[in-house]
Each structure stands twice: as C-alpha cells, then as structure tokens.
Amino acid sequence: VANATITLHEMVSKVFLPSATKFVYNWNMRELSNVFQGLCLARSEFYPKSIKFERLWLHECSRVFGDRLVNENDQSRFNEMLVECSKRFFEDEQEVLHAHPLIFTHFATPTSGEPAYLPLAAGEEGIKQLASVLEGKMLEYNETNSIMDLVLFEQAMEHICRITRVISNPNGNAMLVGVGGSGKQSLSRLASFICGYDVKQLSVTANFTVTQLKEALMEMYKSAGVKGNGIVFLLTDTQIVNDQFLVYINDILSSGWIADLFPRDDLDNVFNSLRNEAKAAGIPDTPETMLEFFISRVRRNLHVLLCFSPVGESFRVRARRFPGLINCTVIDWFHPWPRDALVSVASRFLH
Numbered sequence: 001v002a003n004a005t006i007t008l009h010e011m012v013s014k015v016f017l018p019s020a021t022k023f024v025y026n027w028n029m030r031e032l033s034n035v036f037q038g039l040c041l042a043r044s045e046f047y048p049k050s051i052k053f054e055r056l057w058l059h060e061c062s063r064v065f066g067d068r069l070v071n072e073n074d075q076s077r078f079n080e081m082l083v084e085c086s087k088r089f090f091e092d093e094q095e096v097l098h099a100h101p102l103i104f105t106h107f108a109t110p111t112s113g114e115p116a117y118l119p120l121a122a123g124e125e126g127i128k129q130l131a132s133v134l135e136g137k138m139l140e141y142n143e144t145n146s147i148m149d150l151v152l153f154e155q156a157m158e159h160i161c162r163i164t165r166v167i168s169n170p171n172g173n174a175m176l177v178g179v180g181g182s183g184k185q186s187l188s189r190l191a192s193f194i195c196g197y198d199v200k201q202l203s204v205t206a207n208f209t210v211t212q213l214k215e216a217l218m219e220m221y222k223s224a225g226v227k228g229n230g231i232v233f234l235l236t237d238t239q240i241v242n243d244q245f246l247v248y249i250n251d252i253l254s255s256g257w258i259a260d261l262f263p264r265d266d267l268d269n270v271f272n273s274l275r276n277e278a279k280a281a282g283i284p285d286t287p288e289t290m291l292e293f294f295i296s297r298v299r300r301n302l303h304v305l306l307c308f309s310p311v312g313e314s315f316r317v318r319a320r321r322f323p324g325l326i327n328c329t330v331i332d333w334f335h336p337w338p339r340d341a342l343v344s345v346a347s348r349f350l351h
Helices: 003-014 029-039 050-064 072-089 122-145 154-165 183-197 211-223 245-254 266-280 287-301 315-321 341-350
Strands: 174-177 198-200 233-236 304-307 330-333
Touching: 003 029, 003 050, 003 072, 003 287, 072 304, 072 341, 122 154, 122 183, 122 315, 154 174, 154 183, 154 304, 154 330, 154 341, 183 198, 183 233, 198 211, 211 233, 211 266, 211 287, 211 304, 233 245, 245 266, 245 304, 266 287
Parallel strands: 174 304, 174 330, 198 233, 233 304
Antiparallel strands: none
C-alpha cells in the first residue's frame, strides 16, 4: 500500500500540472499524509481480508486526489491511474476491487460498539442503504432546525459522505467548490449534523468589520478549545466583504492560531479554565505549553468549511494571495449534476 501510494502521488504530480485554470493542482506531502490518515482509521477486526483494505486505499486516494480535479476528463485519467496502480501492486480480482459504490463512512454501516469506518455494500443495495440512513438523518435534522427539503440523489449523498469524512478527522477543514445553487451549504449542514457539530455562520452585512469577525472567532475558539464543543465554521465567498477576513481564515487553516485574537487577560482566563484538563493530560503549567494545549483542542474541535464559486477571477486571486486556502484544506469540487439528478429534483417538485 505504501509503494502504491507513493507511485500514484508521483504519477498525479507529473500529469496534473497547475495552470491558470487549474491552480488547485498543488500536490505536496499533505496528500500522502491524508491518504494514510484514512487508512489508519481501519480496525483489524473489520478488515480480515486484504481486498477490503485495498478498497479502502482506493477510496482514500479517490477522495484525496480525485475530488480535487476540476473536470471529467481529468477524473477519467485519474481513474485510469488508479486501475494501473492497483494492477501493479494488488493481486485481487480487479472487478471486485473496483466495484461500485466505493464509499466508506462512519455512520451508514451499523456495528456493535463504537462506530467504525466501513464500506457500503456493493451494488444497488449499498446505495439504498445509504439513502435510507440519510433520509432518517434529514428527518432528525428537520425536527430541531429550519426545515431542509433535500433531494438525496446519488451524487448529493456522495458529497455528504465526503464532507463527513473530512470534518470527522482532527484538523479536518474542507473547501467545497461549485457554482451557486449546487447545494454546498445545505449538504454541509446535514453532514455537520450527522457528525454532531454545531454550525456557526456569520451574519454579514455591508458594514461587517474585521473586529466583529474577530469577536465571532474568539467565541468559537472558547467553545471549541475550552468547552470541547464540535463546531463547523461555514463561510461562503459572498460573506467575505473584506479580503482582510482571509488573513485570519488563512491563519486558522495553516497553524490553528491567530496571534492577535485574544487580549492577554482573556488568554489568562482561558488557561485558568483549562488547567485541570491540562494537568490530567500531563501538560506542564507554563504559558507556552498551555497555549499549545489550547491550540491542539481548537484544531481537534473546530472545522472550517469554505463554500466558494469558481466563477470569475476572485477565487483564483484569493487562492494565490492566501495559499492556506488551497494547501491546508481538502477540496471537493462540485461538478454539474448529471441528468438523472436533475430529473429526480424536478420530479420531486412536480409531485
């Protein structure tokens, strides 16, 4: 698996080169790390045979590399690379190895005890199983939140699984790229609900200031770092009324810390609130170690979901000025919905 991952990374780096329109093709060691992070979620009792672990490898590579690709031609080329690598390194039957659907989740496959990272059943059975679980989750969501009437066709369900996969991991931040109306925010809310996280969003007006942003971030940091609450900070490109906002977002993504966010007195209060947990974890009671402990808790519990549109120049300009937006997020590109999806949505409204 290690050799296959390194070989695939080399192939992707040589074939999918960055350009003015494909500036998200920025491959580095983080991709290798993200693949192995997914593989390490496997528990031995659920993976008795090699083919199941090989399918997990295929899934993680598809999520880390394939979801970043901007068009169907590049996706087809990447799928050919996956097949080539699997033939070279794995001996199991290719048809079984690449069976559809290739989806792993923590929530769709029931287990006794703690939830485990497991695949859906192959064929239509797996898709029906996922649809049933997500329909149930949406009903639960609508009982406690403003009603969301989503048509859960296959591609939408895949995106929900991808988002939950990212935000379930410590320091899991995602960038969802797609035109307006593609469902990025709605699917993000449902995915966050499935993970048990609170969604925080800015109430932005034309007069929204950097100071107000910092106050909102300070509250999120206290909730995630001191109280240990799981939070998703959902931010759209239309809410960025001042590009200076992205300075702080870039800091959160790249290091987890914003140097001038907390006044000294507030930071002392944070340390006092964390002292018992730090002592239990064996953390020395010094300002430096307490700050590291606080940041580690924030990075584990606070997840940033960016919903950006690729239309126009602003996305490319912002990505160039603030490299953390691309380098420190898992990108999920929302491609145009296929005909079957559009028909299913239209049928729901006509009905």
